[in-house]
Amino acid sequence: MPNKVRATRPQYRCAECGFEFAKWVGRCSECQAWGSVEERGSATPLARIVAGAPTSxxxxxxxxxxESARATKTGVDELDRVLGGGIVPGAVVLMAGEPGVGKSTLLLEVAYQWSSKVGRSLYLTGEESAGQVRLRAERTGNLHEEMYLAAESDLSAVLGQVDEVKPSLLIIDSVQTMSSMNVDGVAGGVSQVRTVAAGLIALAKERNLPVVLVGHVTKDGSVAGPRVLEHLVDVVLQFEGDRHSTLRLLRGIKNRYGAADEVGCFELRDDGIIGVPDPSGLFLSRRDQAVEGTAVTVIVEGKRPMLGEVQALVAKTNLPAPRRAVSGLDSARIAMALAVLEKRGKVNLFQKDVFTATVGGMKLTEPAADLAVVLAVASAEREIALPADLVVLGEVGLAGEIRRVNGVGKRLAEALRLGFTKALVPPDAGPLPEGVRALVAHDLFTALDVLGLNKGK
Incomplete structure (x- = not known):
């Protein structure tokens, strides 16, 4: 008897994470998204696939x-640093960030610089009117005759604008406000965002046109919309900053054309946004003499070393549960560091409030800042100031040991440039730059002893 052909069953895939199911379900078990599972259709055997003509x-x-893949500088140096030297023709860049962080202001600067040095740019906004964007561009001094502006929210209208203007750079603000008449759902929905992104990516690749998409973020800071959006684009940038600070950081999350861990620094002002090529000074307090409760360390953001200052305040309290307030630091890591300081460093924090913070809105999450945190707290509790020209580097373990961190020489070279000539470092730190006096400590108790913090009050 001839073999019977077994009927293929339809497959289902989650539009959010791409996980596949044998049958339809209302909620994806992988990413926990509701209503995101869609039918892909019956699986087609390989023998039934008809070979087509190659596209290239x-x-x-x-x-x-x-030559067609060489990057072109945007004219904004800090953005070019994160992009890996510039934007590649046909690349699609997704820039995400919280509302009001300065995404539109930065992209207006990019459009102006591009129009001044490269060619025509087209800025399409779906969130504001063209007049509102025009007023912001005038306030920040970003007006140029080769900058074109329009308010559009339909994908077909966007394609029509590109055909008419013929720009060499396209900026869409934002992708969540765009929609396509060929797909059901409201703008910003999963199907609409996926369709719009796919259409814009096809446009970019077909015409070798670089496209920058503005994206929204959720409450936890991740890019809003389907997860597949981040997989489709070539570059994902995260624009972040504190509302109470003028400092803004542009982090590379994904980059097919360069390093994905680079960071650009900007300062948001009333008259626009400017790059900060030397941001270390923004994270240090200005004072003439040393003050107890402060310690300076050097972190590495991407490939850039930056100095950061940790401040601590220890005060007695009559409350049964002393307070532990944290700003700019990881609260879980601070709790661990304080426990190690009490147990291994013999620093009494019983019935004492401990407040720790960074300067300038900097966020210190790197383990290399552990030693700076514990020394700042010990300095505040003992009321003994650390030397004003001292930087400290090292990760503190639960046993009180001080572990080596990467790039000690590069970090200390940056510290020496800003006038810090002493460094407390872990053992086997490697070659150090000339002009830096190294103080080596194997464990936390030794570090306290070297700095004279074991003398007590």
């Missing part, structure tokens, strides 16, 4: 032209 001819890799 395969050539030896050495003969592939690389």
């Amino acid at each position: 001819k395969a050539r030896p890799i050495g003969e592939v032209d690389i």
Whole structure:
């Protein structure tokens, strides 16, 4: 008897995370999203697939032209640093951030610089009117005759604007406000965002047109919309900053054309946004003499070393549960550091409030800042100031040991440039720059002893 052909069952895939199911379910068990599972259709055997004509001819890799993939500088140096030297033709960049952080202001600066140095730019807004964007551009001094502006929220209208203007850079603000008439659902929904993003990506690749998309974020800071959006685009940037600070950081989350861990620094002002090529001074307090409860460390953001200052205040309290307030630091890591300081460093924090914070709105999450935190708290509790020209580096373990961190030489070279000539470092720190006096400590108790913090009050 001839073999019977077994009927293929339809497959289902989650639009959020791409997880596949054998049958339809209302909630994805992988990413816990509701209503995101869609039918893909019956699986087609390989024998039934008809071979099509190739879209491009395969050539030896050495003969592939690389000129079309070279990056073009946007004119904003800090953005070019994060992008890996500039924006590549045909690349799609997704820039996400909280409302009011300065995404639109930065992209207006990008459009102005691009129009001044490269060619025509087209800025399409779906969140504001063209007049509102025009007023902001005038206030920040970003007006140029090669900058084109329109308010659009339909994908077909966006394509029509591109055909008419013929820009060399396209900016969409934002992707969540765009919609397509060919897909059901409201703007910002899963299906709409996926369809709009796919259409804009196809436009970018077909015409070799760089496209920058503005994206919204959720409450936890992740990019809003389907997770597949981050997989489709070439570059994902996170624009972040504190509302009470003028400092803004642009972090690379994904980059197909360069390093994905680079960071750019900006300062948001009333007259616009400017890059900060040397941000270390923003995170240090200005004083003529040393003050107890402060310690300076050096962190590395991407490939850039930056100095940061940790401040601590220890005060007696009559409350049964002393307070532990944290600003700019990881609260869980601070709790661990304080426990190690009490147990291994013999610093009494019983019935005492401990407040720790950073300067300038900096967020210190790197383990290299552990030693600075515990020394700042010990300095505040003992009321003994650390030397004003001292930086401290090291990760503190639960046993009180001080562990080595990466790039000690590069960190201390940056500290020396800003006038810090002493460094408390873990053992085996490697070669250090000339002009830096190294103080080596194997454990926390030794570090306190070297700095004279074991003398008590």
